[in-house]
Amino acid sequence: MSEPMGRFTAVNTISRGLKEAPILRQGLGVTWMFAAIGALGRVVVPILIQQSIDRGIIGVGQVDLTAILLFGAIAAVGLTVAATCQRIAILRLGSRSEKALFNLRVRLIGHIHRLSLADHNEQRRGSLTARVTSDIDTLTQFFSWGGLAWLLDGTLVLIIAAVMLSYNWVLALTAFFVAAPLVIVLRLVQKRLVVAYERARSHNADMTTSISEVVSGSRTIRAYGAEEYFTDLTRAAVHRRATTQIRANVISAFLFPSGEVFSVLTIAAVVSMGVWIGPAGGLTAGAVVGFVFLAYRFLEPVAQFTEVLDQTQTAVAGLRRVMAVLDMPIGPPEAEITRDLPDGVLDVICDGVTFAYPSRLEGRIESRLLDEAVIKDLNLVIPAGQHVALVGATGSGKTTVARLIARFADPTFGEIRIGGVPLHLVANDDLRVRVAVVSQEPFLFDDTVIANVRFARPEASDAEVWVVIGTLGLTEWAEGLSHGLQTVVGGRGEVMSAGERQLIALIRVGLINPGVLILDEATSSVDARSEVEISRALASLARGRTTVSIAHRLSTAARADRVLVLDHGVLVQDGTHSELAATPGPYRVLYEDWMRSTRSSSAEHLDTYGERGRAG
């Protein structure tokens, strides 16, 4: 289990981040050196002015032009070198951080894909996507602006301070002393600013929700004549967004001027102190004028730096979220020493299987585990080749049982064996080929039909795919597609009908040769023609294989060799359809409801039809 996030300090997070992304550390010293030389460029002009005033310009008609030209030439060379170094530093830091973040992104994707399915529920999916996209992007922002500021501005403040001290330590200390409170003021303003922006962001999200509902809920709004009500709601949401944005803006309007005020105060203090000391203390006019410039240059990076601190906080928070995902244990891990599955059809044995979602167990005492478990002490033997239907209400655990058999997660207690081999000892590659899961609300990528079929086995040739299509009796269907197997299915397969999506999923399974087939039945019905094609293809797939169906429709259960009824994670009934339907119990209740809801007419109508059917 991962450590609670609160225990990570910022420093820990950053040093872990550096460990995860070694590219960032490589050559950091060299980058810093370039940045430092670049930063030196900023003090060239003030020094030039000081030198010119003190050593070149003595008065009217007394200008040492040779010296001035020499100073100017040195300054120009220095500035060019500094600018070149600065360019190198930005480039090094920028490209390295892009590379590092790219590596982190890929690692993160790999890790997320390997997480247990228990960690992949609807609510989490959005936030996992955000880890890979927007959180990593916060880091990018930080590295390309904030990271540079740390290197450049930090160095700059030190360099300027050093130059000031070398000119005159009294003046320098005066400047530091007057400027110091700026840091406190800036921190105060920025803290409020962060809060204000946070609020503005959340109201912005509310506004987007509100507007998107006006669009996607337009049918409902019109159906109920609720236009006025939604006009008011939207108006309020839009207004709140503007108001919070303005508030944030007004606070930020004070950021720059506070730097300005302190610059002016510092300059005033330096000038007063300089004039008060006078030439007596070895001070020169050039140095005082130079100080006026340095004071500005000194406060610039200080102001930027405080802004960077907030960016740093955001970045550290983003990094922490990324690390937390990397710390999540990956889904069922592969055993170090694996055992091969026997060839052919496989039997399935569940031995005292209990399962509870790990996320729901966090911080709970062991004794409550059974309350939270979605599968409780399941013992089951499915002989090779048998067709079993899992039946139960939503939340009864039938889907979970199927997922455990496919090893999308490991049981909390107990063991599942297929073909006599404990599931956790089967190599992943072996498992994925021998145990196939077919969802009847299958997922399709926005690609061609054949690309979606090949997802099961990318190296399969066109001929192999056509053989499978033929075996499943779908040749006619496949040839009838607008662009054959090259037809593009659209996002989530939206171009295809529900029935066609199922057919594609079945061909996909046909491409591998599983010993156990797990069928997750669709909840909604499809058109009559697809229905016929689907059941024919399914029958051909299931022939001679151990099949576990998650049955949402009782007609499916009725066709199975054996029915297992689950209720709140407990196996309550086990038998054939006709046995269970004739015995009082939960299955019988379900069955009778189903009978009533599917009865199309009174017996009289049926009879009428029956007669006509015979007559015709």
Place this chain on the structure above:
Amino acid sequence: MSSPDQRGRFRRLRSAYRLISALISLHPKIFAVALAGGVSFAVATVASSLAIRWVIDNVIIIRFDEPPLAGGQLLIGLGLVIGIGLLRSVAVVVRRSFAGIFQWRSAETLSRSVAERYLRQPMSWFQGRSEGDLIARAGVDVEATVSVLAPIPFATGAVVLLVLSTSWLLWTDLPIGAVALVAGPSLLWANVRYQRRAEGHFTAAQEHLGDFSGAVHESLDGVNLVKAYGAEERETRRLGELAAMVRESRIAAIRLRATFEALLELVPALTNVCLVVVGAVRISSGDLSIGELTAAVFMFSLLVFPLRLIGYVLSDLPRSQAGWARITEILSDPIMADPKDRIGVAPDGWGVTAVGVTHTPGREGSGADMNPTLREVHLQVPSGEVLAVVGATGSGKTTLIEVLAGLRSHTGEIRVAEGPQAVVLQEAFLFAGTIRANLCLGEPYEDEQIWTALDWAAATEFVSELRKGLDTVVGERGVSLSGGQRQRVALARALLRRPVLLLADDVTSALDPSTEIAVLENLRVNLGSTTVVMVASRPSTILLADQVAFLRDGSLVEQGLHSDLMSRHRDYRAIVEAFETDRKHSGAAVTQRGRDE
């Protein structure tokens, strides 16, 4: 003669002017204050360098040339520096605050106008438009449009500053002014050029990031499949390739930025070096004071940032203009006729009458009309009766319901009974709010009425089990509820209104058999006087109806009794018995038992 390129530029500038003046006319007073702040800032900036010059010439240099300390001069100098600095700060606060107010109030006005437009247009207007695009127009596009506004007061101030400082420099000393006159505009030019070029890289990077995010989203959406086929590594590799495109385009942008940032440091600094050298010569000839030279250098460093900002505004204009064009497209589109207005009042004793009703999809006036999805439909439903609409997929069931509800346009005549009407749509759309708000939609209903409606929709049990009951917030589109629960809430929403006419599109499709029976039973008992037209896809729903309307390919085959339709139409029978066929597989003995009860 002006070249085509120049003319194009001129046109762009004119449209930019039109855009900005249109936006200013939304909130002219706020803009005026912001502008005043911007100009005061410019004036104060020039003044601050003058103050520095005064202090250098009259306090510092004098003090170091002629030792005695001039207290009075020092005080005046300090007063000038601090006073002008404070003035400059106040101007910044005023400018930035009001620029922000101006920007966001304009955004508010635009977003609100667009959203209100969406609420006023009838459903037919929405056909053929993508939801995402419409949402973007009221959100992202508005933001893009107004993003140019905030910097305008500053940019205007910056132009004033540029003019003032250059003229001051020229007036102080011609050669010094000449250096500034060359350096300033070239810096501006470099800024604009950089922004334009960088824009290309950033757009490319943004597009790659969009592709990558889309692919990550899709891949995680299909994670079950990825795991089922052990394709984790393959997917990671594929996404990695997309991430690499993001990386490469970003590095290209960084390369450009690195050069630009370095130049932005270098050019003003080199200009300053030139100023010092030229200045030294001028001081030597007695044409310039040290203070004047220093002030010139000082002023030039103050110009760097405003120049950068003007470059930013100019390069940002195209984005604003694109957003503005997309917004005005919506705002200038005339409000279409509401099909609801074409629905008349049915004579006494009738719930719905329809004569020759036809619906042709495609946006009205677009010319590209498609085949009608509803053809010459005649219906007559007496008050208080239930009509089931039956047909194969694509036969026009949903269209019929939506046409009767006035959500789609029609030709022919529709008349419905007067009084409250409720529609239950195929997709049970819930808004991100409490269950109560979703049920009431702004109408004041008592809790008692609400619970009764929930009762009828068989939703009482799960709603009362929610932690906050009626005040539980359902996520956007009701994601925190299951499909069946959403459908029941949507049904309760309709029943709460005690409608005279209830139009329902497949009310019970997502319910399990037991719940379905309970709900249909409630409808039968409690909706005695309500006329109901409902799409039925299960025999149990059909059995609830008094009559059935059988649709085939958009035409009404027959309106009549279920038994008559069963005997007359083979395809009707096939549809109804799709479930029956299933049942035949399941053992005769139990079938008999089921029928007895």
